Amino acid sequence: MTIFSYRRASAIFSKEFKHILRDPFTLVMALLLPLLIVLILGNSIEFNIRSINMAYHDADMTQSSRKLVETFDSSNYFQPYLLDRPDDGFDEILAERARAVLIVPPNFEREMMAGRPGAVQVLLDGADNSSIIAITNYLRTINTNAYFKINDIPRAAAPGELTFKSRYMFNPELNSRWFSVPGLSAVIIALVAIMLTTLTICREWERGSMEMLLATPATTLEIIAGKVLPYAILSFIGFILVFIVARAVFGVPFVGSYSVLILGTLLFILGYLAIGLYISVSTHKQDVAIQFAMIVGLLPAVVLSGFIFPVEYMGRAYQIVSDIFPARFYIDISRDQFLKGSSIVDLWGKFVALGVIAAVVLTACLTRFKRTLE
Amino acid sequence: MKKFWGFFKKEIIGLVRDPVLLVAVMVMPAVQLVIYSGAITLEAKNLRLAVDMAPGDVVMEKVYNHAIGSGWFVRADDTARDAVSAVQGGVADVAIIAPTGGLTRNLMRGTGEIQILIDSMNILKAQSIEGYLQGVVLSAANEMGYALPASPIRFDLRILFNPELNTKWFMVPSLIAVLVFLSLLILITISMTKEKETGTIETLMSAPVSKYDIILGKVLPYIVVSFLIMLSILIIGLVVYKIPFVGSAIMMVVGFFVFCVPASGIAILLSNYTKTQQQALLGVVIVAFLSLMLSGAIIPTENMPQLLQYISYINPLSHYAYMVRNIILKGSDIAYFAQQCVVMLVVGGLIWFIAIKKFKTTL
Numbered sequence: 001m002t003i004f005s006y007r008r009a010s011a012i013f014s015k016e017f018k019h020i021l022r023d024p025f026t027l028v029m030a031l032l033l034p035l036l037i038v039l040i041l042g043n044s045i046e047f048n049i050r051s052i053n054m055a056y057h058d059a060d061m062t063q064s065s066r067k068l069v070e071t072f073d074s075s076n077y078f079q080p081y082l083l084d085r086p087d088d089g090f091d092e093i094l095a096e097r098a099r100a101v102l103i104v105p106p107n108f109e110r111e112m113m114a115g116r117p118g119a120v121q122v123l124l125d126g127a128d129n130s131s132i133i134a135i136t137n138y139l140r141t142i143n144t145n146a147y148f149k150i151n152d153i154p155r156a157a158a159p160g161e162l163t164f165k166s167r168y169m170f171n172p173e174l175n176s177r178w179f180s181v182p183g184l185s186a187v188i189i190a191l192v193a194i195m196l197t198t199l200t201i202c203r204e205w206e207r208g209s210m211e212m213l214l215a216t217p218a219t220t221l222e223i224i225a226g227k228v229l230p231y232a233i234l235s236f237i238g239f240i241l242v243f244i245v246a247r248a249v250f251g252v253p254f255v256g257s258y259s260v261l262i263l264g265t266l267l268f269i270l271g272y273l274a275i276g277l278y279i280s281v282s283t284h285k286q287d288v289a290i291q292f293a294m295i296v297g298l299l300p301a302v303v304l305s306g307f308i309f310p311v312e313y314m315g316r317a318y319q320i321v322s323d324i325f326p327a328r329f330y331i332d333i334s335r336d337q338f339l340k341g342s343s344i345v346d347l348w349g350k351f352v353a354l355g356v357i358a359a360v361v362l363t364a365c366l367t368r369f370k371r372t373l374e
Numbered sequence: 375m376k377k378f379w380g381f382f383k384k385e386i387i388g389l390v391r392d393p394v395l396l397v398a399v400m401v402m403p404a405v406q407l408v409i410y411s412g413a414i415t416l417e418a419k420n421l422r423l424a425v426d427m428a429p430g431d432v433v434m435e436k437v438y439n440h441a442i443g444s445g446w447f448v449r450a451d452d453t454a455r456d457a458v459s460a461v462q463g464g465v466a467d468v469a470i471i472a473p474t475g476g477l478t479r480n481l482m483r484g485t486g487e488i489q490i491l492i493d494s495m496n497i498l499k500a501q502s503i504e505g506y507l508q509g510v511v512l513s514a515a516n517e518m519g520y521a522l523p524a525s526p527i528r529f530d531l532r533i534l535f536n537p538e539l540n541t542k543w544f545m546v547p548s549l550i551a552v553l554v555f556l557s558l559l560i561l562i563t564i565s566m567t568k569e570k571e572t573g574t575i576e577t578l579m580s581a582p583v584s585k586y587d588i589i590l591g592k593v594l595p596y597i598v599v600s601f602l603i604m605l606s607i608l609i610i611g612l613v614v615y616k617i618p619f620v621g622s623a624i625m626m627v628v629g630f631f632v633f634c635v636p637a638s639g640i641a642i643l644l645s646n647y648t649k650t651q652q653q654a655l656l657g658v659v660i661v662a663f664l665s666l667m668l669s670g671a672i673i674p675t676e677n678m679p680q681l682l683q684y685i686s687y688i689n690p691l692s693h694y695a696y697m698v699r700n701i702i703l704k705g706s707d708i709a710y711f712a713q714q715c716v717v718m719l720v721v722g723g724l725i726w727f728i729a730i731k732k733f734k735t736t737l
Contacts, residue, residue, distance in 0.1 A: 119530055
C-alpha cells in the first residue's frame with residue numbers, strides 16, 4: 001500500500017466539497033465574510049482623527065484668544081464648542097461630550113503682547129485610548145500655527161534655529177486604508193481557515209463518521225489532505241476577493257510581486273489550517289473547539305499580529321507569544337508586497353517562520369491523530 | 375416557573391459535567407485579559423534609528439545620543455550604505471539626516487534643518503515617531519543653547535482619569551466589555567444550535583412548555599456564567615493591574631444586566647438562522663468582529679462614514695464599552711449612565727421582539 005494515494009485523497013476531497021456546496025449558509029458566509037469585513041472595516045479604520053469634540057472657555061475675549069480658537073477650528077482636527085463656565089470642563093469629559101477642553105485665562109493677550117509665553121489650560125480625556133496619542137500630536141502643530149497666526153508673521157525659521165522636515169516613505173500621506181487593508185486580509189484568512197476546519201473535523205468525530213473514514217483504506221495523511229484542501233481553496237478565494245477589493249475599491253497600490261505574495265498566502269493558509277486541525281484533533285468536540293478557535297483564531301490575529309498594535313512595542317514575553325502565530329509574519333509580508341515590494345530574499349526570515357510553524361503543527365497533528373486511534 | 379427551573383438546572387448541569395468546556399468558558403477570558411491588556415500598547419519602544427552625519431558634527435551626535443538615551447529608539451544595524459537605504463531596506467524604522475556641510479556648521483551660519491525619514495508602512499508607528507523625535511531634538515538643542523522652533527503658547531496639559539497614560543487602564547475596561555459580549559454570544563448561540571444539531575430540540579418542543587420557557591431556560595444560566603466571568607476579570611484588573619475603580623459597584627452590576635438584554639437578544643436572533651454549530655460559529659464571529667471594530671474600543675468611531683456611525687450608535691457593545699470605562703475610570707456620571715441604559719434597552723427590546731417573532735416552536 002502506498003503511503004499517499006492521490007485517488008483516495010481526492011475521493012475524500014470531493015466528498016467534503018459536496019458537503020460545502022450542499023450547505024449554502026457556510027459557503028455564502030465563507031465567501032461573503034471576507035467581502036463584508038473588508039468593505040466595512042476598510043471604510044471605518046481611520047487613525048487620522050478629525051472633528052474631536054472640544055469644549056472651550058474664553059475668559060480673555062480678545063483678538064488673540066479668538067485666533068487661538070480659530071486655529072483649533074480650522075485645523076479640522078478639533079470641533080470647538082463654547083462652554084459658559086470654565087468649571088464645567090471636567091463634567092463635559094465625564095459625560096463623554098468632549099474629548100478635550102481648552103480654557104483661555106483672562107490675561108492671555110496681555111502676556112502674548114508682552115513677549116511672555118501665554119499660558120492656556122488643556123484638559124484631555126485620558127480614559128480614551130483611541131484618540132489621546134493623536135490629540136497630543138495635533139496640539140504640537142496647533143501651538144506653532146496659532147503663534148504665527150496671532151502675531152501675524154509668516155512662517156520662517158529664525159536665525160540659529162533648529163527645524164525638522166519629515167518625509168514619510170511607502171505611505172507618504174499616512175493613508176489609513178493603505179495600512180489597514182493589507183493587514184485585514186491576514187485577519188480574514190485566519191478567521192475563515194480556522195473556523196471552517198476546526199468544526200468540520202470535530203463534526204466527524206462527534207457523529208462517529210470519523211471512525212468510518214478511518215476504517216477505510218485511506219491513510220491519516222490522505223484523510224487530512226482530503227478534508228483540509230477544500231477549505232484551503234475557500235480561504236484562497238477569500239484572499240483573492242480581498243485583494244480585488246483592496247485594489248479596486250480602496251486604491252491601495254501594489255508594488256510587489258504576485259508570486260511572492262501568493263507563496264506567502266499559501267504558507268499562511270497552510271499554517272492556520274494546521275492549527276485548526278490540531279484543535280479539532282485534540283478536542284473532538286465542537287463546543288470546546290469553538291472556544292479554542294475563538295481564542296487562537298480571532299483575538300491573536302487582531303491583537304498580537306501587528307494588525308493594529310505594533311508588535312515591536314510589546315514586552316519580550318508577548319513578542320514570543322506573537323511569534324507562535326503565523327499572522328504576524330504574514331501581515332509583514334502582505335504590507336511589504338503592497339507598499340514596498342521587497343524581494344523574497346529580503347523577506348526570507350518571515351517565509352521560513354511561516355514554513356516552520358506550518359510544518360511543526362502539521363507533524364503534531366499527524367502524531368496526535370495516530371495516537372487517538374490506538 | 376417550575377418548568378423554567380428545570381431548564382435552568384439542566385443547562386447548568388450540562389456545563390458543569392464537561393470539565394474541559396467549563397475551564398474553557400471560565401478560565402479563558404481571564405487568560406485573554408492578561409495577554410491582551412499586556413500586548414496592546416501604543417507607547418513606542420525599540421524603534422530602530424539610523425543616522426547620516428559627518429564625523430565631528432557635534433550637534434548631530436548630541437541629537438543622536440539623546441534619541442538613543444530616551445529609551446524610545448535603538449541603534450539600527452549599520453550594514454546599510456546610508457540612512458536612506460537603511461529605511462528602504464527595512465533595517466531602520468526611521469533615519470535622521472544632517473544637512474550638507476553638517477548640522478553644526480549650518481547652525482553657525484544660520485538655521486539648521488534636520489531631515490527625518492520615516493517608514494510609514496505602519497502609520498500608527500509613523501505618527502508617533504515624529505512626535506518623539508521632535509521632543510528628543512528639542513531637548514538636545516536646549517541643552518546646547520540653540521534656539522527652538524517658536525512655541526510661545528504654553529499648553530498646560532492635564533490628562534484626566536489616566537494621567538500617566540497607562541495602556542492597561544485603557545484596555546482593561548474595554549476588554550471586560552468585549553469578553554462579556556463574546557461569552558454571552560458564543561454560549562447562548564452555540565447551546566441553542568447544539569440542541570438543533572443533535573435533534574434534542576424536538577424533545578423540548580414536544581414537551582408541554584412554552585417557547586418563553588425554552589428561551590429563558592437557555593439564556594439565564596449563561597447570563598449567570600457571564601456575570602461570574604465579568605467578576606473574575608474585573609478582580610484581575612483591579613488586583614493585578616491596580617486599576618482604580620472610582621465609580622459605583624451598583625452601576626457596574628446594573629449595567630451588566632442591562633447589557634445582557636441586547637446581547638442575549640442578538641444570540642437568540644442569530645440562533646434562529648443557524649442549524650449547525652459551524653454556522654453558529656461563523657455567525658458569532660461576524661457579529662463579534664464587526665461589533666468590536668465598530669465599537670470605538672479599539673478604533674475611534676468619529677471619522678467613520680455616516681452610515682457606519684449610525685451602526686455604532688445602535689451597537690450595544692459600543693454603549694457598554696463606553697459605560698464600563700466611564701464607571702471604572704471616571705466615576706460614572708449618572709445622567710450618562712441612564713442614557714446609555716435607555717439606548718441599550720430600546721435596542722435590546724427591538725432585537726428581542728424580532729428574535730421571538732422568528733423563533734419557531736414547530737418543526
